[in-house]
Amino acid sequence: MPPKTKPFQAAFQGELGAFSQEAAMRLLGPEVHVQPCQRFEEVFQSLRDGKVDAAVIPIENTLHGSVHENYDHLLHFDHKIVAETSVRIVHNLIAPPGVRFKDIRRTFSHPVALNQCLHFLAANPQVERVPFYDTAGSVKMVMEDGLKDAAAIASAVSATIYGAHILKRSIEDDRQNFTRFFLLRRSDQPELKLEEPAKKGWKTSLVFSTRNQPGSLFKALSAFALRDLSLTKIESRPLRGKPWEYLFYVDFLGSVEEERVKKALGHLQELADLLRVLGCYRA
Numbered sequence: 001m002p003p004k005t006k007p008f009q010a011a012f013q014g015e016l017g018a019f020s021q022e023a024a025m026r027l028l029g030p031e032v033h034v035q036p037c038q039r040f041e042e043v044f045q046s047l048r049d050g051k052v053d054a055a056v057i058p059i060e061n062t063l064h065g066s067v068h069e070n071y072d073h074l075l076h077f078d079h080k081i082v083a084e085t086s087v088r089i090v091h092n093l094i095a096p097p098g099v100r101f102k103d104i105r106r107t108f109s110h111p112v113a114l115n116q117c118l119h120f121l122a123a124n125p126q127v128e129r130v131p132f133y134d135t136a137g138s139v140k141m142v143m144e145d146g147l148k149d150a151a152a153i154a155s156a157v158s159a160t161i162y163g164a165h166i167l168k169r170s171i172e173d174d175r176q177n178f179t180r181f182f183l184l185r186r187s188d189q190p191e192l193k194l195e196e197p198a199k200k201g202w203k204t205s206l207v208f209s210t211r212n213q214p215g216s217l218f219k220a221l222s223a224f225a226l227r228d229l230s231l232t233k234i235e236s237r238p239l240r241g242k243p244w245e246y247l248f249y250v251d252f253l254g255s256v257e258e259e260r261v262k263k264a265l266g267h268l269q270e271l272a273d274l275l276r277v278l279g280c281y282r283a
């Protein structure tokens with residue numbers, strides 16, 4: 001008998017039915033074996049400790065903004081970004097069967113998800129918002145505890161998985177609600193053959209810090225501007241241990257194999273105290 005190959009495992013934060021699971025299936029195919037984790041840090045640790053082959057994390061949402069915690073983990077763990085995907089997020093108000101909308105006094109969900117449903121929550125002040133560790137996990141909890149006055153905000157798939165009912169559909173503030181996810185691998189792992197072929201070329205993500213001097217950020221960004229490299233995202237995070245100094249996370253269109261990108265990185269290296277390329281992947 002041929003030896004059994006271990007199925008490909010990907011860690012994500014949340015329970016089955018979370019949006020991160022949808023992202024994992026999009027990035028790695030519907031057959032991927034997923035490993036749910038309670039916290040984002042656990043997702044990064046599982047990959048570091050070799051418990052999984054890859055990890056999927058949300059990084060930014062078009063209504064909520066950046067998922068800051070994951071920017072910090074990208075710096076502290078030695079993982080590389082190997083792909084990205086964007087998922088349309090549709091939120092639903094979900095409760096155990098028999099519970100009616102007029103009974104609802106609390107709603108549980110991931111804080112990022114609650115932040116995407118502010119109009120609905122403002123229009124229904126009788127419903128208290130309760131941050132919970134996960135969207136799908138909230139559905140699981142209201143079902144397991146048989147709550148009669150509570151609902152969850154989550155995907156329609158999670159209502160099906162846990163046998164709950166959808167009371168209100170599509171309660172996100174805006175239909176242009178997308179979350180961007182990264183697929184991560186350990187830096188020492190070989191290249192992965194991915195399902196989705198390239199569409200729009202390459203993107204590179206990096207993090208740098210500069211001295212707190214007049215014009216230092218302007219000079220650093222000129223490394224890209226002078227070579228016509230288009231930035232798609234910039235995010236700043238506090239530099240721990242150095243109050244009021246910052247790390248800058250930049251995404252731009254281009255591959256580290258291109259000559260102009262190599263030159264831009266060399267230029268930036270001269271100006272930066274710290275520079276790390278976090279990944280180069282298909283956009």
Ligand SMILES: O=C(O)C(=O)C[C@]1(C(=O)O)C=C[C@@H](O)C=C1
Binds near residue numbers: 020133135
């Ligand atoms: O709770 C989930 O379902 C997640 O996958 C996490 C998460 C996030 O943290 O951004 C992912 C997508 C949505 O933006 C809301 C929550």
